[in-house]
Amino acid sequence: MTFGTDRDRPGHHLKPVSSNGGQVTLYAPDASVMDDDDSIDLREYWRIITKRRSVILSVLATVLVATLVATLLMLPEYRATVTLQINPEAARILSYADFEPSASGSAGIQQFLTTQHGVLASRSLAEAVVIKHGLTDHPELTGELRQRSILAELRALTGLLTGALQSSGESRASDPAQPDEAAAQERRTRAATSRFRERIEVQPERNSQLVHVSFVSFDREFSAQMANAVAREYIESTMQRRFDAGSDAREFLQEQLHEMRIALERSDWELADFARRVRVSDLSANQEMARDGLRSLNDSLEMVRQELVRLAGWRELVQQGRIDHLDPVANSVTIAELQKRLLDAATEYASLSERFLDDYPTVAETLRRMELLRAEIAAERRRIADGILGRFETLRAQETALEQALAQREERIMALNEQAVQYNILRREHETNREMYDGLLQRMKEVGVAAGVQESNVAVIDAAQVPGGAFRPVLTKNLAIASLLGVMIGIGLALLLEFLDRTVRHAEDVERLVELPVMGLVPLVRAQGQDEEPHEVRIPERVLSHFSARRPDSAVSEAFRSLRTSLMFSTPEGMPRTLLVTSTSQGEGKSTSSVNLATVLAQNGSRVLLIDADLRRPSLHRDFGRPRSPGLTNSIAQFEQGTSLDRSSIHSTDVEGLSVMPAGHSTPKPTELLSSSRLSRVIAECREMFDYVIIDAPPILGLADAVVLSRMVGGVIVVVAAGRTGKENFRVAVRRLQQVQAPLLGVVLNRVDLNSPDYAYCSSEYYGYQEEPALPESPKLPVSKAS
Structure with missing residues (x-):
């Protein structure tokens, strides 16, 4: 076994920073190369993929088999497409609140076209086609003819069992009654409309006014018929909507003008009354004076708190009995003079004690003088400590008073700010009402009473033709997508398993x-003789210790x-x-x-x-x-x-x-x-x-x-x-x-x-150069006597 010492060796990023008694050099990460950890190590990902390859292959095989079975079960579907040209709408009734989307400018045109694409796929349009053509009982829209898949078959079986149980329970629990034909017809219409919408596809053509409307069906002729039906219904509904917009405009404007007149009068009175009550002319001056007072109080409070912080440390030393550590005590001229006199007396006592006993008058006088000096020093220290405590309590009281004054001043400023905000709200409301009233009045004068039928802005460019072949399913495409998806899911699962391993x-x-x-x-x-995984092998501890x-x-x-x-x-x-x-x-x-x-x-x-x-x-x-x-x-x-x-x-x-x-x-x-x-x-x-x-x-x-x-x-x-x-x-x-x-x-x-x-x-x-011998299951070690 060898361990590298170059950049391939783990820890090559370390650099010496200090030594410990000349025995060993301490190492720390080198900051110049720490950024290398942020780079993507492709070898690490390849190691994970290799390690978890069984998981990846299992997921891939499962996805491929499921995709193959699902594709073979699917019915062929046909798609017929009609191409429409939608010209932008330009008519509007209000400059700021149009009934129809504005189509001025490139952004307005795009917004209008996007809206029309949504109309083509809307529920109301699909429902109109279903009712007009009597498609409520069509097999594809009732669910009798549907796409086959494993999930669909399971859902259908579950639905049949659930329906059977519910119907049997209702037959036992309820009395016989005549079914509500109207409610049943409405439910069938809603279900047919929902399935009809699922088969409509709207695909706009980029950078143009053309849009392709497709209908998907298991019947190629039915798909062409329904695509053309959707286009015709859309053109008719567009013309009807344009006709209704002009006739409703005047009535709408009259209602809005009446409401806006009332709102304008109310905002006039509210603004005038508030300005009189709060004396708006003095409001700004009062706010400035309150802010100046607040700044002054803040400065005073900050000075008091700084002094309190300084005295807090001395106060803690006093409470701990460590008076000698106080700066005033250490710097006291009086204490220094007394300590000097005490030192002189102690020197005199040391000189006299060599010749006389303590009861000798001169020696006794010296001892008495030393005691008096010590008492004076202690009294001076106590006086300084009491002064610090008294000063601290005085500043605490000042801090409390300043905080109360500051809170009162802040409340005053908040009250003044609230009055200013309320006045601005009332003023803006009055201005807004005035602008809206003037705009409505001007538009009321411009709206005409005649709104004749206009030409449609939608044209059929290419009618839908019967498709020549099915467009799905495509087995090769599905398998290719399944392969990619299976590999991605497998790799993702492998990375997830590796991430969850936090060892x-x-x-x-x-x-x-x-x-x-x-x-x-x-x-x-x-x-020896065990087939468990390596982490499950149990070896006697003493055998490993003496290996x-x-x-x-x-x-x-x-x-x-x-x-x-x-x-x-x-x-x-x-x-x-x-x-x-x-x-x-x-x-x-x-x-x-x-x-x-x-x-x-x-x-x-x-x-x-x-x-x-x-x-x-x-x-x-x-x-x-x-x-x-x-x-x-x-x-x-x-x-x-x-x-x-x-x-x-x-x-x-x-x-x-x-x-x-x-x-x-x-x-x-x-x-x-x-x-x-x-x-x-x-x-x-x-x-x-x-x-x-x-x-x-x-x-x-x-x-x-x-x-x-x-x-x-x-x-x-x-x-x-x-x-x-x-x-x-x-x-x-x-x-x-x-x-x-x-x-x-x-x-x-x-x-x-x-x-x-x-x-x-x-x-x-x-x-690899030598084979590891198997370890017997119950080895016995010799036990030597203690020395």
């Missing part, structure tokens, strides 16, 4: 989330040896001699990684000490078959008594060169114990005794232990379980370490399934 799975996730290098990939171990010792030629052991090599080059000074191994949460393999890393370091000829610092859930004493105590907590307690490191807390193991320090006795406050300076002394002595000290720390989230320990070591490694550790939890955990400037070296990605598509690119490259 860290590969090295790119680590680089993208925290910008740290991945220093090792530890493959997933499979149990590098029991299987030195396995891929797992090689992964930890590669991790050892990466650590050797992790800093300019080489591998830090004290190393902390932690994880985001419990069960991600940090203890297993600690044991195996310590084992490969010992196999390299180094003296290694493995410390179990997980005081809440210790496990190393069980992994090595040693007693839990004496251990780390015992060593810390020994230092508290001033003795040296208790070597009885260090136990030898079956691995040559590897020793272990268990957790020791349980403690009710692990965080306080681990944050003490005594632990730093324990680690320092262990560093003198061994080449490397590996500390198995508690998880980061939920506990402060790992964060505290991270500042006592030369390097920190975070173990992440692939496919199990949440991305957000991982990001938060690393951020906690970065906030205390922990010497982060990198990440170890544990339980990596090299057979997964996530690692298809590297499974053969990293581990």
